[in-house]
Amino acid sequence: MRGPQSETGFNDWTECISVRFDLSFIAPEIGFLLQGAQLTIEVCFLALIGSLIMGSLVAIARTSAARPLRVIAYAYVDLFRNIPFIVQLFFFYYGLPVIGIYLDAFPTGVVALSIAGGAFASDVIRSGILAIDPGIIEAAEVSGLSKRVIFTRIVLPIALRTSIRPLGSVFINLILTSSILSTITLNELTGSARIVVSDTFRPFEVYVVLLLVYAALTYLISILIGVLHYRLNRNLGARVT
């Protein structure tokens, strides 16, 4: 399949590509890569739910009337947005066992991604909440609905569905960020690609394919988000485009 490199004798690198860029060696590894992809999807899906919950809670805290709540929520967002994810990840992965919490790489990854994603999601949801017509909230208050009901039944659904597009880019970022989980021994898509590389010694081909797979995946998701945005907001007419 691959000849000894000294015998290739190419002078021109374009010649190298046309002859040596051969992807057939990946075929037996596809099953293994798909397992990694499945893990990536599982982690990202759980982290999406986690960061939506975190994001909603923090967004509510940031728009609440109580000042201490606002300050705490702002500090959380500010900290987790300005510290590199890999540092946060190491903090959780190496730090939690010290205080007696033993978690595998998978739950640690989900927790770290949820917390970091939550900081970004909360900003999006917050601007969604602030964009709600105050008349709607006043109408709900006049109708005698409790604060909790107003938040869970009126404010949050409107904020979530009008900000589905920016939430989508947060999700896409989450998928790209999940590749960093390979540094804490979680063999998701990037991690399993690293294993394939060490088995086949073909890093260039494997990583080019990986790059294209990630790009295709995020492209697909951005299309799906566009469709979702349209379907969720069609009754709002021209107000949300």
Place this chain on the structure above:
Amino acid sequence: MRYTSFTPFDLVLLAQGFGVTVALFVVTTLIGLLVGAALAVVRYYRVPVATQAILFLTELLKNSPVLVQLFLVFFGLPAFFHINVTPVVAATITLSANTAAFIYVIAVAGIESIDRDQVEAARVFGLTRRQVLRRVIAPQALAFAIGPLTALLVNQLQVTSLISVIGVVDLTKIGNILNLRTLQPFIVWTVIGLVYYVAAKLVAWLGSRLETRLRAYSAWKGL
């Protein structure tokens, strides 16, 4: 003293790692600015084929993990082209290309933010397309782009932490080394995180100061 405890020399290590991070950040930002702006100019002149190729490449760079790009450059290029790539070179290439892709988008938006009327008026006065770009579009586009640019740079500063994975001894790598030696992850990663935080805040502050300076010329000063 146990070898696991912190020593004053650790501060030197920390400063060293921070220096590497800052140096790579500054260098890749400058290269990224040049390349990204050059690509935007190619688009401004509507060069056929090149414009589409740039669009494809920048989209690919924006929509794939930086970690994979790093692996491609650091492990892939040497294996495929039989060239030597040190970790620092690989980090510089990847981060510059990545920054350039995002700056290209900002620069294009900046160029397009200028009213067509202004461009047409300048053309009527007999300015060439090049002069329009230099004298009319560039100064205004810069003032427009500085906000998104600051946000991007704050983000790119954090992205530099990934180069520790391919063995560049930056701030995060120093954190790894200290963590392995002292087994005090909470202290080590809190300190490393705080250093990054302060650096990011500094970048944001510099950006907002520059923005007010650049906008001062176009602000309405009254009659």
